[in-house]
Amino acid sequence: MDNEQIQVIDLIIETHIGLERQDPGSHEMTAKALSFLDTRSISRAADLGCGTASQMIILADSLHGSIVGLDQIPGFIDILNANALKRGLQDRVSGIVGSMENLPFQKGEFDLIWSEGAIDAIGFEKGLTHWNSFLKMNGYVAVACPCWFTDEHPDEVERFWSDAGSGLDTIEHNISAMQRAGYAPIAVFTLPEQCWTDNYFAPRAETEKVLLSKYAGNKTAEAYV
Numbered sequence: 001m002d003n004e005q006i007q008v009i010d011l012i013i014e015t016h017i018g019l020e021r022q023d024p025g026s027h028e029m030t031a032k033a034l035s036f037l038d039t040r041s042i043s044r045a046a047d048l049g050c051g052t053a054s055q056m057i058i059l060a061d062s063l064h065g066s067i068v069g070l071d072q073i074p075g076f077i078d079i080l081n082a083n084a085l086k087r088g089l090q091d092r093v094s095g096i097v098g099s100m101e102n103l104p105f106q107k108g109e110f111d112l113i114w115s116e117g118a119i120d121a122i123g124f125e126k127g128l129t130h131w132n133s134f135l136k137m138n139g140y141v142a143v144a145c146p147c148w149f150t151d152e153h154p155d156e157v158e159r160f161w162s163d164a165g166s167g168l169d170t171i172e173h174n175i176s177a178m179q180r181a182g183y184a185p186i187a188v189f190t191l192p193e194q195c196w197t198d199n200y201f202a203p204r205a206e207t208e209k210v211l212l213s214k215y216a217g218n219k220t221a222e223a224y225v
């Protein structure tokens with residue numbers, strides 16, 4: 001690609017496509033979230049905004065049914081499908097390209113909708129409201145989402161999230177939003193700091209160093225990093 005013409009979205013994809021995960025989290029926290037569910041009742045699940053779906057292996061190990069991952073970026077879905085094939089999971093696990101805002105599924109199709117670090121891209125309440133009709137009666141939704149821990153935040157941090165297109169709210173606000181969207185909350189917990197630092201920012205910083213040298217002198221790449 002021409003260095004001068006590179007777009008931020010290409011840089012975001014290039015940064016994240018080789019990472020194990022595209023957002024903060026860990027296998028332990030995925031397993032912890034699963035521990036609150038009656039997994040025996042789950043025969044069909046979706047992972048929305050799945051990225052390359054590092055959590056898919058744990059989901060596939062813990063659930064007996066089929067799981068479909070959905071993401072808007074074809075390169076991420078290709079990796080998910082290749083990994084499913086490599087692990088012999090292709091009959092139960094598949095990925096499709098699509099929009100979380102306009103789901104290409106049947107109403108009432110899922111026992112579980114899973115989504116780590118993606119719903120803030122479309123709005124927490126808006127996303128949950130749209131997704132609700134795709135759940136069976138007594139189905140579950142499990143979402144991880146960046147939240148404010150306090151009511152007051154430094155302007156710089158607020159600007160960072162707003163520039164990233166994420167409207168953040170407090171945990172309490174999101175619990176109320178979840179109830180307004182028709183759900184009864186079962187459990188809420190926060191991620192340990194290493195989920196952000198060791199598991200996401202550190203590997204991401206390494207790939208950004210590579211980008212900086214690959215696109216040396218490119219203003220878009222420098223501003224992005």
Ligand SMILES: C[S@@+](CC[C@H](N)C(=O)[O-])C[C@H]1O[C@@H](n2cnc3c(N)ncnc32)[C@H](O)[C@@H]1O
Nearest residue numbers: 021022023049050051071072099100116118121
């Ligand atoms: C921060 S990443 C999280 C990826 C993955 N869930 C994980 O835990 O590593 C957010 C993902 O949501 C996807 N995404 C954002 N907006 C979307 C939309 N409107 N429809 C489908 N996918 C979307 C992005 O492409 C990206 O892969």
